[in-house]
Amino acid sequence: xxxxxxxxxxxxxxxxxxxxxxxxxxxxxxxxxxxxxxxxxxxxxxxxxxxxxxxxxxxxxxxxxxxxxxxxxxxxxxxxxxxxxxxxxxxxxxxxxxxxxxxxxxxxxxxxxxxxxxxxxxxxxxxxxxxxxxxxxxxxxxxxxxxxxxxxxxxxxxxxxxxxxxxxxxxxxxxxxxxxxxxxxxxxxxxxxxxxxxxxxxxxxxxxxxxxxxxxxxxxxxxxxxxxxxxxxxxxxxxxxxxxxxxxxxxxxxxxxxxxxxxxxxxxxxxxxxxxxxxxxxxxxxxxxxxxxxxxxxxxxxxxxxxxxxxxxxxxxxxxxxxxxxxxxxxxxxxxxxx
Amino acid sequence: xxxxxxxxxxxxxxxxxxxxxxxxxxxxxxxxxxxxxxxxxxxxxxxxxxxxxxxxxxxxxxxxxxxxxxxxxxxxxxxxxxxxxxxxxxxxxxxxxxxxxxxxxxxxxxxxxxxxxxxxxxxxxxxxxxxxxxxxxxxxxxxxxxxxxxxxxxxxxxxxxxxxxxxxxxxxxxxxxxxxxxxxxxxxxxxxxxxxxxxxxxxxxxxxxxxxxxxxxxxxxxxxxxxxxxxxxxxxxxxxxxxxxxxxxxxxxxxxxxxxxxxxxxxxxxxxxxxxxxxxxxxxxxxxxxxxxxxxxxxxxxxxxxxxxxxxxxxxxxxxxxxxxxxxxxxxxxxxxxxxxxxxxxxxxxxxxxxxxxxxxxx
Numbered sequence: 075x076x077x078x079x080x081x082x083x084x085x086x087x088x089x090x091x092x093x094x095x096x097x098x099x100x101x102x103x104x105x106x107x108x109x110x111x112x113x114x115x116x117x118x119x120x121x122x123x124x125x126x127x128x129x130x131x132x133x134x135x136x137x138x139x140x141x142x143x144x145x146x147x148x149x150x151x152x153x154x155x156x157x158x159x160x161x162x163x164x165x166x167x168x169x170x171x172x173x174x175x176x177x178x179x180x181x182x183x184x185x186x187x188x189x190x191x192x193x194x195x196x197x198x199x200x201x202x203x204x205x206x207x208x209x210x211x212x213x214x215x216x217x218x219x220x221x222x223x224x225x226x227x228x229x230x231x232x233x234x235x236x237x238x239x240x241x242x243x244x245x246x247x248x249x250x251x252x253x254x255x256x257x258x259x260x261x262x263x264x265x266x267x268x269x270x271x272x273x274x275x276x277x278x279x280x281x282x283x284x285x286x287x288x289x290x291x292x293x294x295x296x297x298x299x300x301x302x303x304x305x306x307x308x309x310x311x312x313x314x315x316x317x318x319x320x321x322x323x324x325x326x327x328x329x330x331x332x333x334x335x336x337x338x339x340x341x342x343x344x345x346x347x348x349x350x351x352x353x354x355x356x357x358x359x360x361x362x363x364x365x366x367x368x369x370x371x372x373x374x375x376x377x378x379x380x381x382x383x384x385x386x387x388x389x390x391x392x393x394x395x396x397x398x399x400x401x402x403x404x405x406x407x408x409x410x411x412x413x
Numbered sequence: 414x415x416x417x418x419x420x421x422x423x424x425x426x427x428x429x430x431x432x433x434x435x436x437x438x439x440x441x442x443x444x445x446x447x448x449x450x451x452x453x454x455x456x457x458x459x460x461x462x463x464x465x466x467x468x469x470x471x472x473x474x475x476x477x478x479x480x481x482x483x484x485x486x487x488x489x490x491x492x493x494x495x496x497x498x499x500x501x502x503x504x505x506x507x508x509x510x511x512x513x514x515x516x517x518x519x520x521x522x523x524x525x526x527x528x529x530x531x532x533x534x535x536x537x538x539x540x541x542x543x544x545x546x547x548x549x550x551x552x553x554x555x556x557x558x559x560x561x562x563x564x565x566x567x568x569x570x571x572x573x574x575x576x577x578x579x580x581x582x583x584x585x586x587x588x589x590x591x592x593x594x595x596x597x598x599x600x601x602x603x604x605x606x607x608x609x610x611x612x613x614x615x616x617x618x619x620x621x622x623x624x625x626x627x628x629x630x631x632x633x634x635x636x637x638x639x640x641x642x643x644x645x646x647x648x649x650x651x652x653x654x655x656x657x658x659x660x661x662x663x664x665x666x667x668x669x670x671x672x673x674x675x676x677x678x679x680x681x682x683x684x685x686x687x688x689x690x691x692x693x694x695x696x697x698x699x700x701x702x703x704x705x706x707x708x709x710x711x712x713x714x715x716x717x718x719x720x721x722x723x724x725x726x727x728x729x730x731x732x733x734x735x736x737x738x739x740x741x742x743x744x745x746x747x748x749x750x751x752x753x754x755x756x757x758x759x760x761x762x763x764x765x766x767x768x769x770x771x772x773x774x775x776x
Binding site (some may be wrong): 116117118119123124125126127128129153155156157158160161164165167168169170252253254255257258277278280281283390391 | 567629630632633635640734
């Protein structure tokens, strides 16, 4: 008896709640709520991780903050939700989060079957190999018969298997769950090489007893374009997220930084005037304040500043710009025109 | 002659030195036969090999404070991973300048638990005090009134989160488990079959899959615009899971009560509720204290499984610190530290259950 009553109460509660909020666009929902909810990784240094005071830091975190700055004019109006690899897509689909900035690789099935849209890439990654110098290996194709330390991951393991099969080489995987344990196994010589995304390999190498004893092999065996993700079916929100990322890149191309952005407001360049909202139009088109791009750059800096601050050569990761340099400098970072 | 007898009396015969005192104890306990002698020698050898280096690693060569760079030059343990990060490990994302609040809440909880350890203090007034105490803790954690800034539950983490999940999980699961056990023994077919189905379904799946269902599949069924807090979903999953196990343990206790007890209760005209309340449950629950406590202990440790749904409990905050390149190499120290915290929790529960058993068997 009690159980049936409980059930009815529950069903009723669900019904009552369900009739509550009307379905609105993501932008309206976010504005009504007063803050943005971004899904992040939580355990990748340089991309998204809390520091010792519990403040979120990283490239993905700053990308998400740029969206908050564009929407609210305040980069701090944001909450982060740490998600695992399995959780991240359902969390976005079920509207638990507004945008996913969690080093997620853009793939065909994720865009189609999973009903998601990837915006402009904010980090071009790729899977590589780290080997001890004393092994004397110059190329990944010389790794015949090697034992390979690998984290159990969605694609990392599969990529390396594909690579060895393609080149008709034997290999022995050593799969280890925790990065710290993986490091220990590798540095103590249990495996000949360590494979992961290149950005992660840099982190692994930085904690080696002697980092100079290890080298990254030149082969990058997979393409990992990491980009923020939104749901299908809300084009206005897609535009806002997409152009927020592009604004970071465009600002670097214009030479606008968080320090000189106020001077740039006086610039005579019509492109910069449009970009910073001195000549209105861009903000209105997106449904945002005209100063949206100004707010992003003022509070977070351009893409180059964000990159150097979180993963650049002066951080423990010591990553070069590489593919993530501007297109004018031989990289792939290329924003469409703001007009 | 008489004096000689007297002397003999005075010099009473003592047992040989080899069977009393330290030597006697050692002989009797450590070198009793060739097999035990061998075991003792092997153990002493291993202690000698392990003990001093471990001691040196943990205390002599260790670094207690200071940056990670200092640890890298030192062969000993790097406890500064704890001292430099302990506020994040303990409190997670709770706003840095507000962390006195979860600390105070935990102290209140420990105070209450300590005071309530004595069964003679279990009065109605203590029950009310607990309700007030728990609400005070809730206000401290959540804020939003009395001039405390609001802190959303998504920012809760570390030890307070572990304690919340376990304390609320255990206190809610225990009565639910008892109801389920009674339901399973009920003569009413619907209640009985509902209880059986519930218990068997929940026991048939691992806790991880319940947590996954709660955190991934469940939100997809909710209507648009409704999200239920991640912590609450995990908490409910833990309660449902633990309750099913407690139900089976309690059922064991109920079956252990002789039929005569039921009949005696009926013969003095007690109804079902009173029979259970006054006669059966007090005896049944007493019998099952040891298995209940072992379920509670394993439930306490199982709360660390919420790591897989990215709740920042004690284990996850520690792992998060470990993924910082600066501290990546010092997993041993970090895991030893939280193992110690978990051990303290589990050991005091086990200890308390032994005490409770002793007291109850005296009655």
